[in-house]
Amino acid sequence: MQAGAGFDTHGHRDMEIISYVLEGTIEHKDSEGNVQSLPAGEFQLMSAGKGIYHSEYNGSATDELRFLQIWIQPNEFGKEPGYQQKNFGRSSGITTVATPDGRDGTLQIKQDASLHQLILEPGTERSFEILEGRNLYVHQVQGTLQVGSSSLDAGDGAKVESETKVLLANRSSEKVTALLFDLP
Known part of the structure; x- marks a missing residue:
């Protein structure tokens, strides 16, 4: 988003919106009544519930804004709106960001889903366990990530089904960042 650009006040209802x-x-x-600044590296979860109006914009007059916005339909409708924001850091490995119960300081999402941040240094790998009946969706944010036998570049996505574990590897010379969604 260009400097100074944004979205005027508009409404949403019954949606979990992660930025x-x-x-x-x-x-x-x-x-x-929430008025917040969300800097690079932070996550925001707005639960629209029975209805919320909001605006968001790039407050800088000179710098560009790049962000991802993920919309997930909730499993509870007509509830009170909510707002959560947190910086989970940039540590290497898998960091849990959102869970249905908000455990361990995660954002609490109204859905049977969990969101994880994956950061891998060059030449490293991690395994991700997938419970029976669950699936994994990988959204590649930065760098090139090896997901099993597939290679993902920034902006790519992959769904992992019918597996109990997947190997996530950075075979490049640059840091890798991805978002991992554990879904039914």
Whole structure:
């Protein structure tokens, strides 16, 4: 998003909206009284519930804003709106960001889903366990990630089904960042 650009006040209902800032800072304001700045590396979860109005924009006059916005239909409808924001750091490995119960300081999402941040240094790998009846969706954010036998570049996605474990590897010379969604 170009400097100074944004989305005027608009409404949403019954949706879990996750924003993840890659570069720059989002300025957020909503009808529940939340006025926040969301800098690069932070996650925001807005539960629209029975209805919320908000605006978001790039508050910088010079810097571009790049962010991902993920929309997930909730498993509870007509509930009170909510807002959560947190920086989970940039440590290598798998960091849990959102869970249905908000355990261990994660954002609490109204869905049977979990979101994880994956950061791999060059030449490293991690295994991700997939419980029976679950699936994994990988959204590649930065760098090139090996997901099993497939290679993902920034912007690519992959769904892993009918597996109990998947190997996630960085075979490149640059740091890799991806989002991992554990879904039914």
